[in-house]
Amino acid sequence: MSQLAISRVALRYSLHGTSRTSLRLIEAPGRILPALRFTTPQCSSHTARGFSSNPQLQKKAGKANRSHARTDSNPPVNKGVAPTPTDEAYDVSGLESQILKAIEKLTHELSQLRSGGKLNPDIVESLKVQLGTAGHGKETVRLGDIAQVVPRGRVLNVICGEEGHIKPITTAIAASPHSLTPLAPEPSNPLTIQVPLPPPTGESRRAAVESAVKAAERADKLIQQARQEHNKKLRKYDVNREVLPDDIQKAKKLMEDVVKKGHVEVKRISDGAKRVLESQ
Structure with a gap:
């Protein structure tokens, strides 16, 4: 230097x-x-700390040292700890899952009635269509697999993928039990079959509302079945004295609250659907 x-x-x-x-x-x-x-x-009141890169002071951590090391970014986790019966008694995730499935099923069933029951496009797409001839072999396919149904007001436009599918699709729609009369394609749209939808009558409205009521009843029944399964589990813990009576009572109250919310949601959805059906 x-x-x-x-x-x-x-x-x-x-x-x-x-x-x-x-x-x-x-x-x-x-x-x-x-x-x-x-x-x-030595007499200084402040101790100086120095940072050294001396390799003798840097000891490489082995497997044993790493296993016992604790850092803020990697806190210790207790693995393999099974939930206690008390934990399972308070766990209502399975009950909530079953209630959610019941509500989803109800919503799907009611969606089939929002256009007047039998006039929903999904029902038309589910019709079976026979392709081919007797000499060359027949094939039964779903209408929605070979055509697209597009609602426009009180008319369903069935857009075919091939010209050869127009006749069998028209036959399938006319032969359905939904009182539909398909029209021949227009020259400007040779692959589109128009299906006028008859206006809903008082009888069709009542039938749709009754279907909505029955769908809600089925959803309520599914919720009650889920409640029975959960209550059996609580009863088992109570009989075997695996859970304290006070915890059993609290778990039952939690169960009833969840079930009540499920029934309220079913009623809200079904009442809304009935109002829509009655106004059509």
Whole structure:
């Protein structure tokens, strides 16, 4: 090290005192010289801490050390701890899942009635169509697999994929029990079959509302079945004395609250569907 650099260090050290533990010198651009370390006197009230890169102080952590190490980013986790009967008694996730399935099924069934029951496009797409002839072999396919049904007001437009499918699709629609009369394709749209939808009558409205009521009853029944299964589990814990009576009572109250919310949701959905059907 040059005498000039050492003189600069001595000057800075004398100005700042012994509280500074290390100094870093730059001899030339891009070159960093090792830091100089000074030891503070024993009588100093402040202990200086230095950072060392001495390989003897850096011990490589082995498997045993890593297994016992605890850091904030990787807190210890208790693995393999099974839930207690009390935990399972308060767990209503299975009950909620069954109630959700019942509500989803109700919503799907009611969606089939929103266009007046039998006039829903999904029902038309589910019709069976026979393709081919007796000499070349017949094939039965779903109408929705070979055509697309697009509702436009009180008309269903059945868009065929091939010209050869127009006749068998028309036959399938006319032969369905839904009182539909398909029209021949127009020259401007040779692959589109128009199916006018008859306006709903008082009888069809009543039938649709009755179907909505029955769908709601089925959903309520599914919810009650889910409640019975959960209650049997609680009864088992109570008989075997695996759960304290106080916890059993609290778990039953939680179960009843969940079931009540399910019935309320079923009523809300079905009442809304009935209002829509009655207004058509």
